[in-house]
Amino acid sequence: MSGADLPSYQDMMLPILTLTAEGNTTIADCLPGLQRYFSLSEEQMDRLVPSGSKTYIANRAHWARSYMKHAGLVASFARGRYRVTELGQALLHRKPERINKHLLETYPLYQAWRSLEARETSVEIDGGRAMVEVETPEERIETAYMQLDGELADDLLELILSLTPARFEQLIVELLLAMGYGDGRSEMGQAIGKSGDGGIDGVVNEDKLGLDAVYIQAKRYALDNTVGRPALQAFIGSMTGESATKGVFVTTSTFSKEAREYIRRVQQRVVLIDGKRLARLMIDHGVGVKADKTYVLRSIDANFFDVV
Numbered sequence: 201m202s203g204a205d206l207p208s209y210q211d212m213m214l215p216i217l218t219l220t221a222e223g224n225t226t227i228a229d230c231l232p233g234l235q236r237y238f239s240l241s242e243e244q245m246d247r248l249v250p251s252g253s254k255t256y257i258a259n260r261a262h263w264a265r266s267y268m269k270h271a272g273l274v275a276s277f278a279r280g281r282y283r284v285t286e287l288g289q290a291l292l293h294r295k296p297e298r299i300n301k302h303l304l305e306t307y308p309l310y311q312a313w314r315s316l317e318a319r320e321t322s323v324e325i326d327g328g329r330a331m332v333e334v335e336t337p338e339e340r341i342e343t344a345y346m347q348l349d350g351e352l353a354d355d356l357l358e359l360i361l362s363l364t365p366a367r368f369e370q371l372i373v374e375l376l377l378a379m380g381y382g383d384g385r386s387e388m389g390q391a392i393g394k395s396g397d398g399g400i401d402g403v404v405n406e407d408k409l410g411l412d413a414v415y416i417q418a419k420r421y422a423l424d425n426t427v428g429r430p431a432l433q434a435f436i437g438s439m440t441g442e443s444a445t446k447g448v449f450v451t452t453s454t455f456s457k458e459a460r461e462y463i464r465r466v467q468q469r470v471v472l473i474d475g476k477r478l479a480r481l482m483i484d485h486g487v488g489v490k491a492d493k494t495y496v497l498r499s500i501d502a503n504f505f506d507v508v
Contacts, residue, residue: 203256212264213299225281271310279362353479378485421453
């Protein structure tokens with residue numbers, strides 16, 4: 201069965217914002233309230249999307265919250281948990297009849313996000329402005345894929361921030377192995393987790409004798425906590441103490457300009473990986489993610505119809 205008779209994700213925005221303000225911090229928390237708000241039957245609540253991976257209601261609720269997150273109406277404070285921001289509280293105070301994408305477009309944060317993935321163009325028709333699709337079906341598929349991919353990267357970073365420091369360090373070791381370092385063999389990498397700033401958090405041996413190794417520093421920082429030059433200097437000092445020449449410094453946040461300039465001047469070869477690149481590498485190498493469904497686009501094979 202389809203989801204045509206179910207509320208759209210835009211229909212869900214206002215009730216989800218209201219439910220979140222009432223203390224329902226997860227999508228699962230919001231589902232009973234959504235069922236009451238829309239008077240949905242158990243069958244409607246349990247109806248699955250074609251892939252069978254989730255229900256229509258949960259999937260649309262997730263997207264409703266995601267769009268409001270980009271507008272700054274809600275913000276994550278723990279793994280999968282959200283609270284209403286001051287912007288969101290102010291909107292609820294205005295008692296809107298409905299929240300939809302048109303309303304979200306009045307928020308600067310949402311405008312900035314949408315500018316990165318514009319799918320429509322404004323043209324003048326009969327003296328007025330109208331939004332006209334300019335993409336082909338193939339382009340729309342690609343755009344949708346990129347949007348889903350971007351949401352996955354955001355969700356990954358949220359989950360990573362909920363990990364313990366030790367699990368985060370082990371994750372980075374697993375990622376490097378998945379990327380082919382140490383021939384991808386688990387025994388070639390280990391998390392060390394020395395205490396103290398600048399300590400070596402892990403090492404991946406590129407050969408069986410350990411003559412060539414990549415040393416790892418992993419900083420699980422909040423997204424607004426920039427890694428500066430002092431942290432990199434401490435890491436370089438630790439590498440020098442180990443007579444190491446190769447290193448990877450990974451953070452869930454970002455690096456300052458001074459930190460990036462400093463690393464270009466040192467003798468050691470050190471690669472900096474910030475939060476966005478970390479999420480991208482995990483997706484590209486299948487670490488912490490799985491394939492939900494595969495779509496195959498087919499085209500005419502002209503050679504098949506060639507007349508011999």
